[in-house]
Amino acid sequence: MAVAGTTGLVAGALGLLGALARSVVPDVLYEPPRRFPVGRPADYPPGSVTFVPERRLYVFNTPAGFYAISAVCTHLGCNVNSEPGKGFACPCHGSTFEEDGRVRKGPAAWPLPRFAMVLSRRGELVVDTRRTVGPDFRLKA
Amino acid sequence: MRSRILRSVFRVGWPRTRQARLQAMLSSLVLHVHPTRVRVHVLRPSYTLGLGLVSFFLFVVLTVTGLALMLYYVPHPDAAYRSMKDIEYAVTFGMFLRNAHRWAAHGMVATVFLHLCRVFFTGAYKPPREFNWVVGVLLLLLTLALSFTGYLLPWDQLAFWAITVGTAIVAYFPGLGPQVRYLLLGGHEIGAAALLRFYVLHCLILPLAMAFLVALHFWRVRKDGGLSAPPARLHRRVPAWPHLVFRELLVFILVLVVVHAAALLFDAPLEGIADATRTPNPAKAPWYFLGLQELVHYGAIFGGVVVPTAIVLALLVLPYVDTSPRGVGVWFAPERRLANTVFATIAVALVAVTVVGTFFRGPNWAWVWPW
Numbered sequence: 001m002a003v004a005g006t007t008g009l010v011a012g013a014l015g016l017l018g019a020l021a022r023s024v025v026p027d028v029l030y031e032p033p034r035r036f037p038v039g040r041p042a043d044y045p046p047g048s049v050t051f052v053p054e055r056r057l058y059v060f061n062t063p064a065g066f067y068a069i070s071a072v073c074t075h076l077g078c079n080v081n082s083e084p085g086k087g088f089a090c091p092c093h094g095s096t097f098e099e100d101g102r103v104r105k106g107p108a109a110w111p112l113p114r115f116a117m118v119l120s121r122r123g124e125l126v127v128d129t130r131r132t133v134g135p136d137f138r139l140k141a
Numbered sequence: 142m143r144s145r146i147l148r149s150v151f152r153v154g155w156p157r158t159r160q161a162r163l164q165a166m167l168s169s170l171v172l173h174v175h176p177t178r179v180r181v182h183v184l185r186p187s188y189t190l191g192l193g194l195v196s197f198f199l200f201v202v203l204t205v206t207g208l209a210l211m212l213y214y215v216p217h218p219d220a221a222y223r224s225m226k227d228i229e230y231a232v233t234f235g236m237f238l239r240n241a242h243r244w245a246a247h248g249m250v251a252t253v254f255l256h257l258c259r260v261f262f263t264g265a266y267k268p269p270r271e272f273n274w275v276v277g278v279l280l281l282l283l284t285l286a287l288s289f290t291g292y293l294l295p296w297d298q299l300a301f302w303a304i305t306v307g308t309a310i311v312a313y314f315p316g317l318g319p320q321v322r323y324l325l326l327g328g329h330e331i332g333a334a335a336l337l338r339f340y341v342l343h344c345l346i347l348p349l350a351m352a353f354l355v356a357l358h359f360w361r362v363r364k365d366g367g368l369s370a371p372p373a374r375l376h377r378r379v380p381a382w383p384h385l386v387f388r389e390l391l392v393f394i395l396v397l398v399v400v401h402a403a404a405l406l407f408d409a410p411l412e413g414i415a416d417a418t419r420t421p422n423p424a425k426a427p428w429y430f431l432g433l434q435e436l437v438h439y440g441a442i443f444g445g446v447v448v449p450t451a452i453v454l455a456l457l458v459l460p461y462v463d464t465s466p467r468g469v470g471v472w473f474a475p476e477r478r479l480a481n482t483v484f485a486t487i488a489v490a491l492v493a494v495t496v497v498g499t500f501f502r503g504p505n506w507a508w509v510w511p512w
Contacts, residue, residue, distance in 0.1 A: 029328045053418030075441055076309035078302065079420040091422030092306060093438045094506035107438055 037124040041066065041141040049082055049099075057115065057127065058082060060099075065138030068115045068127045069101045075108035088112065100135055111135075162382040172386065174359055176367060178378040179385045182470065183368040188263070191392045192256035196284075197355065198396040199249040204348065206242040214294065216340035218333050221296035222414045229411065240404035246288050248400070250429045253284045257456075261484050264469040264477055265369035271460035273361040276354055278456045283351050285429065290343035292427050293336065301415035302424040304331055304339075310437060310445035330417070371470035422504045431498030432491050438506055452487070 038052050044061040051058055056071045056079060071079050071088075078092035087104060088097040095108035102111045116131035117139045125141065148154070156165040163177040183189060213232055215224045228235040257277060260266055266274035293304040308331070312322040327334030362368060412421075426434045436444025468474030473481055503509035 024324060026327050026334060030334070031328050031330060031332060056417065076306045076437065078305065078424050079418065081420075081422075089505055091420050091505055092302075092424040093434070107440055109441065 034130050035126065035128040037120065037126050038068070040124055041119075049084070051082060055127070055129075057129075058088075059125070062138065065140045066117060066125060067133075067137055067139065068117050068125075070113045070115065070129070072112075073108055074103075074110040074112060075106075080112065102135075156382055159380060162380045166381050166386075172382070174363075175381045175385055176363060177381055179381045180367055180370050180375065181377045181379055182370040182374040184379070184384055184388060186388075188472075189368065190255070190259055192252050192259050194389060194392050195396055196249055196252045196256055198393050199245045199252060199400075200351065200355065202245045202396065202400055203242060203249065206238050206245065207344065207348075209238050210242060211344060216294070216337050218296060218336055218415070221294065221336060225295045225297070225411055236408065237404050240407065240409050241400050243409035244403040244407065245400050246291060247428070248403075250284055250288050253281050257281055258484075258488060262472055262481060263369065264467075264471075264474060266460040266463075267369075267466055267469050268460075268464055270361075270365045270369065271464075273358060273365055274460045275457055276358050276361065278453070280351070280354050280358060282453070283347060283354065287343060287347045287351065288429065289427060290339045290347065293331070293339045294343065295411055296336065296415045297410075298412040298415060298419075298421050299410060301331060301417070302421060303426045303430075304335075306424060306426045306434065307430060310433065310441070313441050313445045315446070369470045374470065423502060423506055425498070425502075428495065428499050432495035435494040435498035435502070452491075 032054075036055065038055060038057075038059055041061070044050055044059055044066070046061055046063070048061050049058055050061075051071060058069045058071055060067050060069065073080050073090040073092065073095055075090060075093055075095050078090050080088035080090045080095075080097060083089055086096075087099045088101075090096070090108065093107050095106060096104045097108070097112055098104050100111075101114055103109070113132040114135065114137055116128045116133050116137075118126050118128075119139065119141050120126045125139070144154075152168040153161055153164050156162040166172045166175055166177045210228060213224055213228050213235065215221055225239075228239055230236070232238075260274065260277065289304075289307060292307075293300045308322050308325060311325065312318045314321065323329065325335070325338065326332075327338050425431060433444055433449060436448055438444070463480060465476075468476040500511040501508055
């Protein structure tokens with residue numbers, strides 16, 4: 001009797017706490033999509049580096065093709081500033097990065113990620129921030 | 142008739158005899174938290190500096206001003222900043238209440254830290270007070286968490302980027318870090334979900350935890366035999382009424398005066414509305430985390446994970462490691478020279494990196510001279 005009661009009490013308490021703990025992890029996020037268009041190739045002049053503020057990334061148009069690099073510092077999440085010809089500098093803790101996203105000077109330990117980019121059927125550049133790609137990635141458009 | 146009603150509330154009238162004074166301490170909910178008689182040793186302001194008491198009174202001030210602010214504050218990104226502006230410019234005494242809340246919060250972080258230093262330097266964490274020291278360490282962490290969650294609520298640039306940096310540090314913790322950050326923010330970025338979570342933590346969950354632990358902390362002071370004192374001075378006692386009660390009232394008045402003065406003289410900062418596309422340069426965490434941010438500048442794992450974890454763990458195990466009963470109840474006891482030197486070195490180093498992060502770091506976290 002006592003065993004059954006104790007088991008019931010513990011099971012009930014665990015069930016409630018478990019449900020509570022699980023409910024705190026959100027299943028639906030009302031956040032901007034993580035795959036989105038950033039405009040047409042013609043919007044980016046050849047040889048340009050363009051900050052897309054609402055997406056927190058930089059779009060490069062190089063002779064070899066397009067690519068997109070995250071503007072979110074891999075150290076602690078501030079937006080890095082573009083310094084033309086010199087790469088990027090983070091205002092929070094002083095990390096600097098090369099044009100291709102590699103770390104030039106810490107404290108950041110990881111390069112700025114390069115996001116997958118495709119040309120949609122409507123002729124728009126579409127970035128997918130859920131997928132990162134290697135440093136050789138270029139999109140011919 | 143009037144005296145009958147009064148008597149029904151207070152039981153004993155204004156206590157004039159020694160016996161009535163002892164009874165008064167027992168017959169009131171608020172007063173019976175205290176002992177009826179208290180050691181002369183711990184009444185001296187130079188022993189405790191009143192720091193625990195000041196921290197508690199600041200918590201009271203924060204609760205009252207916080208409740209008033211809650212009547213106007215709206216925890217949603219579309220409305221939060223505007224409601225801050227309303228509090229500052231469209232609510233009578235709104236600016237004053239916000240200032241009082243802000244400065245009391247900053248003050249509480251400082252006094253809780255200093256209280257911890259006092260307890261260490263007087264050896265007051267030693268048996269039988271080990272567990273109350275642990276409760277005190279948890280109260281320090283709660284104080285920091287309360288201050289940090291409140292920091293986001295104004296939804297201005299200062300708030301947004303301080304919390305960006307702060308929650309990014311959380312993500313560095315090996316294993317669970319990114320998941321904890323996701324849970325804390327209710328998503329991948331600081332948006333509506335994060336603001337609501339910080340609001341509920343700040344206004345309900347953390348204050349309730351704080352109130353419970355404060356009650357436990359006070360109760361343990363009584364159960365552990367009152368505040369610490371050297372063996373030779375354990376037995377000289379005086380009635381708590383009036384000796385303790387009126388000293389506490391005096392401290393409360395002083396706290397109120399200082400909070401009023403600070404709130405009237407200095408306005409709490411409110412920068413432009415939060416903007417995820419523009420990082421201010423430099424972007425700084427709240428001042429009490431600037432020591433961490435300075436250490437994080439040398440390496441995120443080192444400053445954001447290793448140092449704070451080591452400090453908290455060391456504080457938690459300290460009373461179970463250092464159990465020698467010598468040197469309790471006096472400042473800087475010679476028997477405790479080694480322990481005091483180690484503690485003082487770490488405390489001074491923490492204060493030093495905090496000062497560097499606050500005053501000596503400019504754009505791109507480069508070294509600047511503050512003058």
